[in-house]
Every structure is written in structure tokens, then in C-alpha cells.
Amino acid sequence: MYIIVVGGGRVGYYLTRALLGEGHEVLMVEKDAAICETVNDELGSICFRGDGCEAATLAEVGTDRADMLVAVTGDDEDNLVACQVAKYKFNVPRTIARIRNPRNEVLFKKLGVDVTISSTNIILESIEAEVPTHPLIHLMSIRDKGLEIVEVRIPPDSATVGKQVEELALPQGVVLALIIRKEHRPVVPVADTVLEAEDQVIAVTSPELEESLRTTLIGA
Amino acid sequence: MRVVIMGCGRVGARLAGLLDTDGHSVTILDVNSYSFRRLSADFKGTALVGNGIDEEVLKKAGLEGADVFLSLTQGDNRNIMAAQIAKHIFNVPRVICRIYDPLREELYRTLGLETISPTVVFAAMLKEKLEG
Numbered sequence: 001m002y003i004i005v006v007g008g009g010r011v012g013y014y015l016t017r018a019l020l021g022e023g024h025e026v027l028m029v030e031k032d033a034a035i036c037e038t039v040n041d042e043l044g045s046i047c048f049r050g051d052g053c054e055a056a057t058l059a060e061v062g063t064d065r066a067d068m069l070v071a072v073t074g075d076d077e078d079n080l081v082a083c084q085v086a087k088y089k090f091n092v093p094r095t096i097a098r099i100r101n102p103r104n105e106v107l108f109k110k111l112g113v114d115v116t117i118s119s120t121n122i123i124l125e126s127i128e129a130e131v132p133t134h135p136l137i138h139l140m141s142i143r144d145k146g147l148e149i150v151e152v153r154i155p156p157d158s159a160t161v162g163k164q165v166e167e168l169a170l171p172q173g174v175v176l177a178l179i180i181r182k183e184h185r186p187v188v189p190v191a192d193t194v195l196e197a198e199d200q201v202i203a204v205t206s207p208e209l210e211e212s213l214r215t216t217l218i219g220a
Numbered sequence: 221m222r223v224v225i226m227g228c229g230r231v232g233a234r235l236a237g238l239l240d241t242d243g244h245s246v247t248i249l250d251v252n253s254y255s256f257r258r259l260s261a262d263f264k265g266t267a268l269v270g271n272g273i274d275e276e277v278l279k280k281a282g283l284e285g286a287d288v289f290l291s292l293t294q295g296d297n298r299n300i301m302a303a304q305i306a307k308h309i310f311n312v313p314r315v316i317c318r319i320y321d322p323l324r325e326e327l328y329r330t331l332g333l334e335t336i337s338p339t340v341v342f343a344a345m346l347k348e349k350l351e352g
Contacts, residue, residue, distance in 0.1 A: 053297055055323040077273050077297040081324070084300075089327050103275060111304055 006052030006082045007073035008035045053081040063090040072098040083113045136214045156197035159219030166191040178202040226272035227293035233258035272302040283310040
């Protein structure tokens, strides 16, 4: 695959390195001459100096034959424009934008960006997962369906320990997908599966039902 | 008309003053309150500190009921993003966007934005002056 990475900051650098390692043809576009030089010294001549939002630059690097463009500069507006120019001028089939402001997710989708990655949300989710008292962790979101995959850990003193799945009054529309037990033995929950302390329950839910799912599972 | 202008530079401030004098209701946005020094002392409109690429800020600036939105900051991409929010999220009837880069201007014009490239306009004007 031919992949263009716009932005040579830390995200751009490590992304480019990883993609190169996977054997892809990668080109980085970066405005700053000094950054370009460093990247070219370290990764081989793969950095083109220029403005990745400019159609002239993108024409020069052969964007019309690119399979994907990933915009990972630190500014949301630059990432948006780079993706739109790639999509609407060069018909790049897949565009990915990094966003800082999580609220821009909906807007970018509406404006033609195929995938948005919110660094703020990802950092939040990772920290959330490390806080031991936080009983519900967001694992991933299936955005176009409005669903989330979450993990709920059953505390040992929970009222639901020893109960069967069918005894729980789970909210309509929530699906328990998997239970991971202490000895790393995953179980697909059925009606008579009994909850144990420290179970990690993986469930599919809509964001609105998240809270009632959590309270039902831990019996609080 | 209810007009919201993003960017209180020379053009933004001057336009705000002209429209205000004509009796329009003007709100002008800038990320830096120091820019508002460019507004004349008798400006009766609203000057608001905030970044126009933030939906919340635009809402506060009254975009929901605005007739016109103009993005006139120094950054092409900021102007483009704000103009698209105004057009596609707030459905402002008339949105005008300044884009210095002629190629980018051409692209966004074909995508349906009302755009002006000062670069193109000014170069054409100078050429006409020289060649008659």
C-alpha cells in the first residue's frame, strides 16, 4: 500500500516507522526543514518538505495513487483540510485524521473524513483502565452503530457474585459477550452461567445504557 | 442582518465597523482580546474572545440565528473549518470564507463554499492597473 503521512511530529514519526516496518510504501510530508532532515537521516529518504494541506504539494508526491492518507499534525483544522484535499481532489479511498478536540469527531465524519482518532479520548480511556476503582472500562466504540464494547469487573463483595446471568435484570439491548475468569479462561455467558468474583465481563451496549448495565452487573 | 465575523484583523475590524454603521447587528470573534483595539470606540456590536473552530464558541457567538458568517483569520485552514461548521452544522444561509492559497480556494469553491482568495483578486487588480 502507498500511504501518505502528513505531519512529522512524534505521532507521525512513530507511525511512519511502524508502517515502513510492515513493508508499506510510506511518504511523510512535513513543513519544517529541520524535522525533515532528521527523519531522512534516521528512516531513509522518505520525508518530503512541504505543506500537506496544499494541493500542489500533494500532487507532487503522487497523492492520486495513494491508498491512504493519514493526517497527524497537532492542529485539527490542518488535519481536516489535508484529508479533504486528498479525498476530494485526489480521490484517496481512505483518509484518517487525528483530532485533539473530541467534539470534532462528528463534524469531520460529516465533512468526508473516513476515520477520526481522538488522542484525547484514547488517553482518557487508557488512564481510566488503570484506575483500579473504576468498574467500567471503555474498550472500543463502534461509532456508526452507536455501540460500545465495555468491560465491567465484578468486585468480590458484589451482590451479584453467585448469581446466574438470567437472574440479572439486564437492560434491554445490552449483550454480554464474554466473561474472562481469573485463570484467563474465557467463557461465553449463557443463561445459567454463574458470576464469580473478579470476573471481567465484556459487554456490548449503547452509551445511554452504560450506567444501568454497570449497576446491574455489580449489584449496586 | 445578523452578522458574525471570525477574526478581528484589519479586514475583519473594518468590515465590522462598516456594517455596524449601516445598522446591522454584528458579533466579532477573535482568539486575542488585544485585536479588539482595532474596533472604533463607537462600535455598538459584540466583541467575543474565542476560537471559531469550536462549535461551542460559535453557538455562543449566536450562529444559530445568524444570517451571515465570514471567516477572516490569517489561517486558511481555520477559515475553512469554521466556514464548514457554520454551513453544515448551523445552516447559516450565507457563509463567506477567505482563503489565501488559490488552489485551496478553487477546491473549496467546487465543494460549495463561497470563497474569496485575496491573492487572486489583488494580483488581477494589479495586473489590470499595469496593463490598463
